[in-house]
Amino acid sequence: MGDEWEPPLPAGYSDVNRAFLQAFMARGTLTFREGQRLLAAIQSASEGGSHIDPASITMDEFQNFIRTARDAVEPLDFDIRNTRDQIRGGERVWAFINAHSDPATQLSTTHTPEEVAYVKRLLDAMFEQYNTPRMEVMAVDEGQALRVSRPAARRESNMNGNDNDDEEHQEDGAAAAATGRGLKHSEVLSLLSSLVAEGWLDKSLNGFYSLTPRSLMELWSWLVATYNESDADADDDWQRIKFCEACKEIVTYGQRCNEPNCTIRLHDICEDGFWRTRPERKCPKCSTPWEGNHYVGERAVTSRSGFQRGRGRRARRTEAAEAEENGADEE
Amino acid sequence: MPVQQRLRRQAAQNVDDDDMGQPHPQSPGEVDSDGDEQMAEVGPRDETTQLIKNLVRYALSCEYSRAPIRRDGIKEKVLGSNGREFKRVFAGAQKQLRATFGMEMVELPTKDRNLMTAEQKRKAAKSQTQKEPTSNTYVLVSVLPEAYTTPAIITPSKVQSAEGEAAYVALYTMIIAIITLSGGELSEPRLRRHLTRLNVSENMPSLNPNDETSPSEKTEMVLQRMVRQGYLVKLTDSRSGGDEDQTTWHVGPRGKVEVDKEVIAAFVRTIYGGSDDELENRLQVSLKIRDRKPGVPDMVEEVAEEEAAPNGDPGPSNRRRGRRRQTEAYDEESD
Numbered sequence A: 001m002g003d004e005w006e007p008p009l010p011a012g013y014s015d016v017n018r019a020f021l022q023a024f025m026a027r028g029t030l031t032f033r034e035g036q037r038l039l040a041a042i043q044s045a046s047e048g049g050s051h052i053d054p055a056s057i058t059m060d061e062f063q064n065f066i067r068t069a070r071d072a073v074e075p076l077d078f079d080i081r082n083t084r085d086q087i088r089g090g091e092r093v094w095a096f097i098n099a100h101s102d103p104a105t106q107l108s109t110t111h112t113p114e115e116v117a118y119v120k121r122l123l124d125a126m127f128e129q130y131n132t133p134r135m136e137v138m139a140v141d142e143g144q145a146l147r148v149s150r151p152a153a154r155r156e157s158n159m160n161g162n163d164n165d166d167e168e169h170q171e172d173g174a175a176a177a178a179t180g181r182g183l184k185h186s187e188v189l190s191l192l193s194s195l196v197a198e199g200w201l202d203k204s205l206n207g208f209y210s211l212t213p214r215s216l217m218e219l220w221s222w223l224v225a226t227y228n229e230s231d232a233d234a235d236d237d238w239q240r241i242k243f244c245e246a247c248k249e250i251v252t253y254g255q256r257c258n259e260p261n262c263t264i265r266l267h268d269i270c271e272d273g274f275w276r277t278r279p280e281r282k283c284p285k286c287s288t289p290w291e292g293n294h295y296v297g298e299r300a301v302t303s304r305s306g307f308q309r310g311r312g313r314r315a316r317r318t319e320a321a322e323a324e325e326n327g328a329d330e331e
Numbered sequence B: 001m002p003v004q005q006r007l008r009r010q011a012a013q014n015v016d017d018d019d020m021g022q023p024h025p026q027s028p029g030e031v032d033s034d035g036d037e038q039m040a041e042v043g044p045r046d047e048t049t050q051l052i053k054n055l056v057r058y059a060l061s062c063e064y065s066r067a068p069i070r071r072d073g074i075k076e077k078v079l080g081s082n083g084r085e086f087k088r089v090f091a092g093a094q095k096q097l098r099a100t101f102g103m104e105m106v107e108l109p110t111k112d113r114n115l116m117t118a119e120q121k122r123k124a125a126k127s128q129t130q131k132e133p134t135s136n137t138y139v140l141v142s143v144l145p146e147a148y149t150t151p152a153i154i155t156p157s158k159v160q161s162a163e164g165e166a167a168y169v170a171l172y173t174m175i176i177a178i179i180t181l182s183g184g185e186l187s188e189p190r191l192r193r194h195l196t197r198l199n200v201s202e203n204m205p206s207l208n209p210n211d212e213t214s215p216s217e218k219t220e221m222v223l224q225r226m227v228r229q230g231y232l233v234k235l236t237d238s239r240s241g242g243d244e245d246q247t248t249w250h251v252g253p254r255g256k257v258e259v260d261k262e263v264i265a266a267f268v269r270t271i272y273g274g275s276d277d278e279l280e281n282r283l284q285v286s287l288k289i290r291d292r293k294p295g296v297p298d299m300v301e302e303v304a305e306e307e308a309a310p311n312g313d314p315g316p317s318n319r320r321r322g323r324r325r326q327t328e329a330y331d332e333e334s335d
């Protein structure tokens, strides 16, 4: 019964590679330092328990393991990608991902359909509602995350609108019913915390939820297909998902050109290298002096003079809770 | 067990040595009812490869959420209209899982006869089938040599959170150890007494202890999950007269595969902070296992290395350490 068929494997593939792959899949992501510790443990196991110093594992060795693992899983539509963490000092992160991924397939094995539907609404909030040409926050605070606990009818009927008012268009009840009852606030809070623990969401010190490097790698093509207009002029039109002028990766946390209509964005972690190669600190497209004080990400909110941590957040959350209670009474 | 491991290792090496990725022509013996499909030279091979890939992905995603891999699920989610291909696709997926990931699907044991209620036994007797019963349900386990199953290598997956996972593994390992050492059965009041002693009679850590809103979970819910995932079996025999103490707890099919006797022995050694002759003797008697193998690393040290594992948790590696028990079963199965 099919004994002759052999799965394709990279040359020299052995138990050491299999152990690396199992460990990588269980963790989801690896940094180089984590990889050093892991490879030291694996090497030690393969050599009968002798102690191996993690520091002795070189970047070359680590990258070889990554490359071999990638070759091994590629025929199965898995992939290993890497990116630098936009927020935390730019540490490079490798992630084991599904090659053709969307949030539903990613979450459907461990989350209920209601939870999966909520995550889609949360992503819409991050990339549509709180990501406008004026304010590219691409993150939500807890109150904003609670506001989308339940499906709003307008989201179904008005996907492309720039309408930011949550409480409007409630009349389209049929569409709302079709998308389910949504989640209770306590369920949302619990889900958010487990998405953070699972490595899909980041929670910042200021209380903003944003996508982790792993999520961005996993959902890269889905995000672009879902939130960007395919017929837009790539250079001139404002798009919801934008890329770093230096490294070409998605920017959800970084800097923007001081000219409000210019679409040039830059990661904090990329700017040193970028300006070093240029004669002047000016936008490469519109030549406006680059001051680095206009932001993409939560700083679009927190850098504003009116932002008061804590109090502001709590107020918003209360407001959202009241809104939900009112909504519940109406039903 | 070491013999099996060696065999598997050899098998894996053969895979390594073989020429890479060249699909071999089908053996003549393979031609059966779907011989017509094999007339085409490229098509069926590619199609089978695609089905194998889908089964491997399905198995990995089931394991990720610890749902059992069911034959029905495979037919519905993977094979679709290609139901007749089950054997070939399953065998191919096993090969791929072993060769690429060092894992394989192991069929779960069928329900023990002595786990059936009186009524179930009567029914079973009435419908005495000619075939040996199979569970048609599989779990994915690691087939790597034991040396690779230390916590430093195989950490808990991040399904909910690494900490929650580690606590969960510790709890079901503990309960399964208690049940097994009590002779395979534990009455409801005795289980409750053990849980009280462990200070988890009301609540257990949730799968995500960092969750401010629900760091812990009702013990009932956690036990239910252990039953649903096949770690435990809860039996209530209403027909055996009397109305008290009729609920008993047993080790479920997944529990038997993942928390086998070696795992339980290692767990007990951890609890006792090491091992001596007396403990080994008692373990041999209670678990009917052989001597502690020389070269088995000291569990206590391993645990100390793994920060995520709380209070003497033997480490999540054990979850993966279930051994091949009945993989051969599917070979005999006719479709």
Ligand SMILES: [Zn+2]
Pocket (backbone or CB within 6 Å): A244, A245, A246, A247, A248, A249, A266, A267, A269, A270
């Ligand atoms: Zn960049």
Ligand SMILES: [Zn+2]
Pocket (backbone or CB within 6 Å): A257, A258, A259, A262, A263, A264, A283, A284, A285, A286, A287, A288
């Ligand atoms: Zn500009």
